[in-house]
């Protein structure tokens with residue numbers, strides 16, 4: 001292909017008109033036409049809604065954008081994350097910006113690694129009826145009911161591993177017949193596991209000691225006194241971990 005042809009192709013690509021198909025969706029009962037390629041979150045914004053709450057990372061991580069919807073002729077009540085779910089024709093939807101859930105107060109330092117700690121703080125775990133509605137509703141495929149079972153069996157390590165992907169969206173709470181605040185319970189299980197069961201990592205302990213000993217103070221003071229241009233230069237000149245670096249790699253100044 002000649003250079004002229006390449007140029008012509010680039011020009012055509014740039015001027016190509018993309019046809020956008022609009023589809024109807026219903027937000028809290030009101031009909032809007034939105035592009036079929038949008039996520040629910042973007043469709044709501046396209047329709048004129050402005051998010052002040054119920055929107056955070058836009059990347060399926062923060063759990064702020066739980067959405068409930070139904071499709072015509074389908075009795076299922078569906079759920080999803082507004083930032084991840086693409087609109088469908090005639091979708092009836094609404095956002096659940098926050099679903100209240102009881103969160104126990106505790107002094108983590110005073111807790112032990114015993115499952116009894118969870119039982120004391122969240123006795124409602126034993127109200128679970130094993131209906132599995134929570135698992136069915138979870139947009140992150142957390143086996144919610146199994147996590148509750150693991151906790152009831154005292155297996156905190158299993159509960160922590162199984163609930164690792166929980167983003168605290170609250171959808172499981174919205175469906176729970178036993179009125180459990182699952183995501184708070186899971187968070188406590190993971191905290192106990194990470195803070196009191198897993199052996200401490202030696203390299204982390206060393207790094208914490210280095211911070212406490214003031215090893216980085218001089219460097220930090222220098223950074224605090226730098227202007228934007230100097231900061232940019234320092235950033236550009238920073239030592240980057242090489243690709244495929246082994247676990248024992250450390251920056252030369254560490």
Ligand code: SF4
Pocket residue numbers: 063137138139140141142144165166167168169170171172173182183
């Ligand atoms: S476990 Fe519950 S709070 Fe966590 S992501 Fe699943 S539905 Fe959301």
Ligand code: SF4
Pocket residue numbers: 127128129130131132133134135144145148172175176177178179180182
């Ligand atoms: S929805 Fe509630 S009651 Fe049902 S299995 Fe899950 S935790 Fe148990």
Ligand code: FES
Pocket residue numbers: 054055056057058059060061062063064065081082083084
């Ligand atoms: S905005 Fe964070 S998960 Fe959707």
